[in-house]
Amino acid sequence: MGASAKRRSTPHVQQKRKERRAAILHAALSAFREQGFHATSLDDIAARLGVRNTALYYYFADKDALLYECHRESLAELERMIEASAACCESPEERLAYLLREHVRIMTDTLEGSPLAFEVPALSPKRRAAIVAGRDRYEQLLRKLISAGIAAGAFRAVNPKVVVFAMLGSINWIARWYQPGGRMNAGELGQQFADYLIAGLK
Amino acid sequence: MGASAKRRSTPHVQQKRKERRAAILHAALSAFREQGFHATSLDDIAARLGVRNTALYYYFADKDALLYECHRESLAELERMIEASAACCESPEERLAYLLREHVRIMTDTLEGSPLAFEVPALSPKRRAAIVAGRDRYEQLLRKLISAGIAAGAFRAVNPKVVVFAMLGSINWIARWYQPGGRMNAGELGQQFADYLIAGLK
Numbered sequence: 001m002g003a004s005a006k007r008r009s010t011p012h013v014q015q016k017r018k019e020r021r022a023a024i025l026h027a028a029l030s031a032f033r034e035q036g037f038h039a040t041s042l043d044d045i046a047a048r049l050g051v052r053n054t055a056l057y058y059y060f061a062d063k064d065a066l067l068y069e070c071h072r073e074s075l076a077e078l079e080r081m082i083e084a085s086a087a088c089c090e091s092p093e094e095r096l097a098y099l100l101r102e103h104v105r106i107m108t109d110t111l112e113g114s115p116l117a118f119e120v121p122a123l124s125p126k127r128r129a130a131i132v133a134g135r136d137r138y139e140q141l142l143r144k145l146i147s148a149g150i151a152a153g154a155f156r157a158v159n160p161k162v163v164v165f166a167m168l169g170s171i172n173w174i175a176r177w178y179q180p181g182g183r184m185n186a187g188e189l190g191q192q193f194a195d196y197l198i199a200g201l202k
Numbered sequence: 203m204g205a206s207a208k209r210r211s212t213p214h215v216q217q218k219r220k221e222r223r224a225a226i227l228h229a230a231l232s233a234f235r236e237q238g239f240h241a242t243s244l245d246d247i248a249a250r251l252g253v254r255n256t257a258l259y260y261y262f263a264d265k266d267a268l269l270y271e272c273h274r275e276s277l278a279e280l281e282r283m284i285e286a287s288a289a290c291c292e293s294p295e296e297r298l299a300y301l302l303r304e305h306v307r308i309m310t311d312t313l314e315g316s317p318l319a320f321e322v323p324a325l326s327p328k329r330r331a332a333i334v335a336g337r338d339r340y341e342q343l344l345r346k347l348i349s350a351g352i353a354a355g356a357f358r359a360v361n362p363k364v365v366v367f368a369m370l371g372s373i374n375w376i377a378r379w380y381q382p383g384g385r386m387n388a389g390e391l392g393q394q395f396a397d398y399l400i401a402g403l404k
Binding site for chain 1: 238240320323324358360361364365367368369370371372373374375376378379386391394395397398399400401402403404
């Protein structure tokens with residue numbers, strides 16, 4: 001689809017395309033969670049949506065493009081969360097707690113437990129670099145907040161780099177055990193993770 | 203190789219075979235770490251060892267068998283560590299600290315940061331069940347130690363299930379960032395992880 005075709009489409013058609021695109025991303029995340037990324041084909045995703053795979057190719061050229069878009073959307077949500085954390089919270093500890101809680105919510109709600117963070121190595125090198133850069137900014141912010149908390153006397157002297165790896169590992173691992181719609185309450189989960197991961201700094 | 207062929211081989215030949223087998227497992231773990239499990243072929247592993255792939259097939263029928271053996275060996279080491287922890291440590295807290303420290307050591311030294319825990323879904327169903335059962339025993343023990351620590355007043359009232367998932371996630375994630383021979387000291391890493399993950403229980 002060229003840019004001129006896009007310009008000609010009515011708002012109604014544009015809205016339909018946006019919805020279809022979101023439905024494809026949603027079906028892809030479910031498939032990656034249930035079958036694993038490597039075992040999932042574009043045909044599987046088309047079958048889940050009850051459409052032909054040519055309808056899928058209209059939106060995404062291949063599985064790599066689809067995986068990249070899933071990553072981009074979840075990183076965009078991470079960016080919004082980082083901005084919100086700057087507005088809401090005063091102390092490094094409050095801001096850190098907010099970020100950890102919201103990050104868990106992205107894992108359980110947006111990604112529905114899909115193991116996206118595990119599949120960064122599957123991206124093509126150029127796309128991988130873009131995703132890793134976004135992820136690095138987030139890691140740097142978490143380290144900075146821990147260092148600021150140590151400097152303010154709110155946290156004990158830990159190695160911020162090691163602790164941030166531990167925090168991100170524990171949250172990314174949620175994709176390995178979380179069942180959407182299961183007994184675990186997603187809201188409580190974020191609170192429990194934030195409590196535990198911050199208590200380790202005291 | 204039939205059992206009778208095994209019986210006929212001299213101790214020297216047996217020792218050679220054992221060493222070759224260990225070398226194959228070692229090369230496989232390095233390849234999985236550097237190239238990713240899905241992108242690694244048996245030919246890649248043979249090339250790393252400078253042998254023909256038929257030499258590899260003598261020991262392992264396929265990549266699934268090789269992955270299973272890597273898992274079995276690391277679970278066996280986990281079992282030894284669990285036994286040692288029962289002998290060495292009195293309180294639930296001491297035993298938990300020992301297990302977390304040793305688990306990190308298995309990740310950095312035995313597995314050399316190879317992402318084995320990520321590749322459980324890649325195993326065939328029967329083999330997967332055996333590995334998951336071994337892993338479950340370990341998870342149950344960690345939960346039991348946390349519950350015992352809570353009962354004894356050493357730990358605050360957390361949800362042991364959630365905390366054990368967080369602990370295992372943080373340790374398994376080491377495979378995503380750890381560089382063998384890098385600047386991070388493996389011994390210190392185990393201590394830092396155990397400190398941080400147990401401090402979260404206080």
